[in-house]
Amino acid sequence: MKNKNIFTDMNFRKAGLLIVGIIAIALFFLNRKDVTLVKQDTFSVTPIGGTGYLLKSVLHLNNPNLLSSTIKTISEKYFIEGREVARMNMEISQGIPGLKETSFPVNVRFSKTDLMRIFSDDTLLTSVRAEVNIVGEITFENMMSSGTISVNQKDSVLISIL
Numbered sequence: 001m002k003n004k005n006i007f008t009d010m011n012f013r014k015a016g017l018l019i020v021g022i023i024a025i026a027l028f029f030l031n032r033k034d035v036t037l038v039k040q041d042t043f044s045v046t047p048i049g050g051t052g053y054l055l056k057s058v059l060h061l062n063n064p065n066l067l068s069s070t071i072k073t074i075s076e077k078y079f080i081e082g083r084e085v086a087r088m089n090m091e092i093s094q095g096i097p098g099l100k101e102t103s104f105p106v107n108v109r110f111s112k113t114d115l116m117r118i119f120s121d122d123t124l125l126t127s128v129r130a131e132v133n134i135v136g137e138i139t140f141e142n143m144m145s146s147g148t149i150s151v152n153q154k155d156s157v158l159i160s161i162l
Contacts, residue, residue, distance in 0.1 A: 027066070027067070027143065028144055030065065030066040030067075031065040031066055031067050031098075031142055031143040031144050032065075032142075032144050032145060033064040033065055034140075034145075034147045034149070035061055035062065035063050035064075035065075035069050035071070035096070035138075035140045035142070035147070035149060036061070036062045036064070036149065037059075037060070037061060037062075037138065037149045037150075037151060037153075038060040038061065038062050038101055039060050039153065040057050040058065040059045040060070040106070040134055040151070040153045040155075041057065041058060041060070041153075041155060042056070042057055042058040043055065043056070043057045043132055043155050043156070043157040044056045044057075044157060044158075045157050045158070045159045045160070047112075047160070048109065050112075051111060051112050051113075052109055052110065052111050052112060053109070053110055053111075053112065053115060053159075054107055054108070054109055055078060055085075055086065055107065055108050055109075055110065055132070055157070056105065056106070056107050057105075057106050057107075057134075058103050058104070058105055058106070059074070059103065059104045059105075059106050059138075060101055060102070060103050061096060061101065061102050061103075061104070061138070061149075062100075062101045062102075063096050063097065063098050063099065063100065063101075063102065063142075064098075064099065065098045065099070065142050065143070066098050066099065067098050067142065067143050068095045068096060068097050068098050068142075069095070069096055069098070069140050069141065069142040070093060070094065070095050070096070070140060070141045070142070071092055071093070071094045071095075071096060071104075071138060071139075071140050072091065072092070072093055072139040072140060072141055072146075073089070073090065073091050073092070073138070073139045074088065074089075074090045074092060074104075074106070074136070074138050075087075075088065075089045075090075075136045075137055075138075076088045076106075076108075076134050076135065076136030076151055077134070077135050077136055078108055078110070078132065078133075078134055079132070079133040079134075079135075080115070080118055080130050080131070080132055080157075080159075081118050081119075081130050081131055082131075082133070083114070083117065083118050085110040085114045085115070085118075086108035086109065086110045087108075088106070088108050088136075115159065115161065116161075118130075119161060126160065126161060127158060127159060127160040127161065128158075128159055128161065129156050129157070129158050129159075130156060130157055130158075130159050131154065131155075131156055132154070132155050132156060132157050133152075133153070133154050134151055134152070134153045134154075135151060135152050136151045137149060137150055137151060138151060
């Protein structure tokens with residue numbers, strides 16, 4: 001009587017194909033969600049040189065997918081008290097890990113004359129809390145799809161006028 005081995009090469013090949021198929025299906029279903037904007041916060045304005053200011057903020061994105069996603073571009077317009085002071089268009093192609101929130105520092109520069117146009121009535125003012133609005137979009141790609149996140153954030157920032 002011959003000893004039959006049920007694990008022949010053909011069975012190993014079929015089992016391997018089955019495992020690869022199961023993994024591919026699992027990756028498909030676990031990597032279809034869109035990256036989301038949690039918030040953009042921690043605003044601050046600092047003077048740079050004698051003619052400009054730097055508006056700093058932190059962008060928080062959540063990737064609910066199992067695998068990493070890539071932030072391709074960030075395009076935003078910055079408004080202080082309803083007046084546009086800066087635009088940012090960055091192609092960053094930055095990977096962000098899956099199943100967690102990731103933060104990016106974002107900085108834009110604007111001129112002192114733009115700021116003085118906004119606060120021209122308050123010439124004796126040394127500092128003011130101003131409303132900051134950010135509108136724009138962020139594009140991303142993950143393993144199975146790509147998409148666009150709309151940005152519409154509102155906060156306030158303390159500005160020292162020198």
